[in-house]
Amino acid sequence: MVDMPRLTPQTVEVLRALLAQPATPRWGRDIGREVGLKSGTLHPILARLEQAGVLESFWEEPGRHENQGRPRRRYYRFTTGGAQAARLALAEQSHRERAFRPSPQFGY
Amino acid sequence: MQPPRRKRVLARLAAVLDAIGDAIPVFVVLASGFLLLYGLLVVLLSSGILTGAVVVVALAFALRRPAAAGSGLLRAGAALLPDGAGARYAEEWCGEFYDLRSDGARWWMRLAYVAGVLGRAVPVLAVTLRLSRARAVD
Numbered sequence: 710m711v712d713m714p715r716l717t718p719q720t721v722e723v724l725r726a727l728l729a730q731p732a733t734p735r736w737g738r739d740i741g742r743e744v745g746l747k748s749g750t751l752h753p754i755l756a757r758l759e760q761a762g763v764l765e766s767f768w769e770e771p772g773r774h775e776n777q778g779r780p781r782r783r784y785y786r787f788t789t790g791g792a793q794a795a796r797l798a799l800a801e802q803s804h805r806e807r808a809f810r811p812s813p814q815f816g817y
Numbered sequence: 818m819q820p821p822r823r824k825r826v827l828a829r830l831a832a833v834l835d836a837i838g839d840a841i842p843v844f845v846v847l848a849s850g851f852l853l854l855y856g857l858l859v860v861l862l863s864s865g866i867l868t869g870a871v872v873v874v875a876l877a878f879a880l881r882r883p884a885a886a887g888s889g890l891l892r893a894g895a896a897l898l899p900d901g902a903g904a905r906y907a908e909e910w911c912g913e914f915y916d917l918r919s920d921g922a923r924w925w926m927r928l929a930y931v932a933g934v935l936g937r938a939v940p941v942l943a944v945t946l947r948l949s950r951a952r953a954v955d
Contacts, residue, residue, distance in 0.1 A: 738913045748913060748930060749937030752906070756942055760949050779919065780912035783905070 711794040714757045716802050719746055723754050724795045727764070727785070731792040734767070734784035755785055763791040883924065887914055887931050894939040899946050906942065910934055 714720065722744045727735060741751040758764040765788045769781040787795065820828075879886035888911045895907035917927055 737909065738916055747933045747937075748910070749933030749935075752909075752934070752938040753941040753945060756945060760945075780908065780915050782912055782916075783909040 711762045711788070711790055713763065713794055713798045714761045716798060717754075719744070719750060720754050720758070721799060721802065722746070723751070723758070724763075724799060727787065728792060728795060728799075731787050734786040736769075736782040736784050740785070759785070762788055763795055764788065765791075883927070884914075884918060887927055890931050891934060894935045897939055897943050899943070899950060902942070902946050906938075910938075 716724075723740060723746070726740055726743045737748065737751060737755065740746075740755075741748055744751070746754075755764065755766070759766055764785050766783050766785045768783060771781065774781045875886075891910040891914060892907045895903045895910060897903070898906055914927065914930060917930055922930075
């Protein structure tokens with residue numbers, strides 16, 4: 710069950726970045742670098758999306774990080790139905806923005 | 818022959834008063850020592866000397882071992898999160914901090930990372946995670 714949180718401009722950017730490759734798990738700093746968000750802002754957004762059921766997170770396989778001699782990373786990816794819900798929410802938001810955008814009118 | 822009862826009571830009373838008289842100087846010395854130490858601590862704290870000393874020691878440690886200091890701060894921040902989330906975020910942030918160092922980020926970038934996590938992510942996550950837990954219980 711996906712319960713989309715409030716879509717702030719930063720949340721929209723994060724969702725767009727993840728939707729570019731929906732099947733590929735991404736780790737926090739990688740997403741932050743692409744979107745241009747600091748970790749302090751990014752992690753609360755990821756936590757909200759995770760709680761809403763849009764994203765899920767998991768630790769990296771031990772084989773990968775042990776070979777490279779670094780700590781393991783936490784990866785984020787869409788849940789089943791999360792990507793679809795995110796696409797719908799983004800489409801609704803852009804539709805709403807277009808509908809409420811004031812058009813220039815003559816007057817006064 | 819046994820002294821009368823009144824005399825015995827008076828002798829007992831005199832002995833107790835003697836004992837109290839002997840104990841009073843010891844009590845006065847101990848109490849004044851405690852008050853002196855307490856007053857000294859209050860003066861040190863209010864004048865900022867103790868705070869300054871703590872900051873200086875922490876800075877010296879941070880300059881000597883910046884990686885350990887950064888990771889320690891991140892772990893301390895994550896400890897404020899509800900249990901379960903604390904261990905997870907501590908590991909995640911320390912991993913990112915490690916990557917930042919291995920990418921060759923300068924000290925102020927690493928400092929900004931730690932400050933960003935402690936100043937924004939920790940308070941927001943602490944509230945968000947607690948609220949969601951409370952909602953789940955309700």
